[in-house]
Amino acid sequence: MVMHVGHKSPDTGKIYLITGAAGFIGFFLSKRLLEQGCRVIGIxxxxxxxxxxxxYARLEQLKLFEQFTFVEGDISDKDVITGTFQEYRPNIVVNLAAQAGVRYSLENPDAYIQSNIIGFFNILEACRYSPVDHLVYASSSSVYGSNKKVPFEESDFVDHPVSLYAATKKSNELMAHTYSHLYKIPSTGLRFFTVYGPMGRPDMAYFGFTQRYFAGEPIRIFNNGDFENDLYRDFTYIDDIVEGIERLLCKAPDKTVPHKVFNIGNNSPEKLMVFIETLEKCLSKSAGREIVFNKIYEPIKPGDVPATYADTGLLQEAVGFKPETSIEEGLQRFADWYVEYYKMK
Incomplete structure (x- = not known):
């Protein structure tokens, strides 16, 4: 791995607690820390x-490291969280456990309140009673709602969420701000923009499109077939996201209210159709035959936004981080992994 100038390696003397460790970002972050000799407790x-x-496939890889401890439990269970903090006394906590997905929040709102609100409250309470050096937590670009001004900046007004998922993430930022003010918990919220890559989440569009193609099904594109005003997404490759988080771990805010929020994205949005064409090309290369999706165009879904575009200037200023992976490179790595993992050749 190329170490960037001025980038400090994580402190291997610290204990890192990562919630959502079997999840997409949680797995890659845990793996990166473990590879550098850190002690990681995963929930x-x-x-x-x-x-x-x-x-389970992700967990198997993490369990190869002897300094990894796995706790199977739900962050919405206060006893699990309190017990884990008491037993392991983590120095740095990264809360990535959450009920993800905008569309699913229309079908199953309970899951979002349990995990994203109650679960996060339990984490904050645990940090209050077992002080930590830094709490880093996942927010989301969805907090920007249908803001028309792009790129999105952290100082933008974010009081008009258009999905319950977005509302829970905005709540997390408010809760963390309050706790950092009252109990001086140094905390940093990360507004993630569309993260993709190998071993990713099957509910994400690029993964779902690929699965549908190999199952002989058409893909549904929610842009009304309007290529002039196509949806834009700030697609960010997983390694870039992990690099950004890793750099922030030892950079806890230290002001009167030790709470900061950063966008973590690619700062270079792509049209959804360009992303889809690139995915077709990458899969064709991996599978050794031409792959073209059968496409059905539908109206944009409630809760979806027309564009996501991160202004990442604050993050760059704080830790010198700028994503470097192009969608061609990132999607090729995903396609290679998918074809091999699911034996599609």
Whole structure:
């Protein structure tokens, strides 16, 4: 791995608690820290929101490291969280456990309140009673709602969420701000923009499109077939996201209210159709034959936004981080992994 100038390696003397460790970002972050000799405690409830086999496959890789400890439990269970903090006394906590997905929040709102509100409250309470050096937690670009001004900046007004998922993430930022003010918990919220890559989440569009193609099904594109005003997404490759998080771990805010929020994205949005064409090309290369999706165009879904575009200037200023992976490179790595993992050749 190329170390960037001025980038400090994580402190291997610290204990890192990562919630959602069997999840996509949680797995890659845990793996990166473990590879550098850090002690990682991972929590996950391994829910069946998507294929649990993938979660177990990620966990198998983490369990190869002797400095990894796995706690199977739900962050919405206060006893699990309190007990874990008491037993392991983590120095740095990264809360990535959450009920993800905008569209699913229309069908199953309970899951979002349990995990994203109650679960996060339990984490904050635990940090209050077992002080930590830094709490880093996942927010989301969805907090920007249908803001028309792009790129999205952290100082933008974010009081008009258009999905319950977005509302829970905005709540997390408010809760963390309050706790950092009252109890001086240094905390940093990360507004993630569309993260993709190998071993990713099957509920994400690029993964779902690929699965549907190999199952002989058409893909549904929610842009009304309007290529002039196509949806834009700030697709960010997983390694870039992990690099950004890793750099922030030892950079806890230290002001009167030690709470900061950063966008973590690619700062370079792509049209959804360009992303889809690139995915077709990459899969064709991996599978050794031409792959073209059968496409059905439908109206944009409630809760979806027309564009996501991160201004990442603050993050760059704070830790010198700028994503470097192009969608061609990132999607090729995903396609290679998918074809091999699911034996599609």
């Amino acid at each position: 996950d409830n391994i829910n069946d929101y998507y294929d649990v086999k993938l979660k």
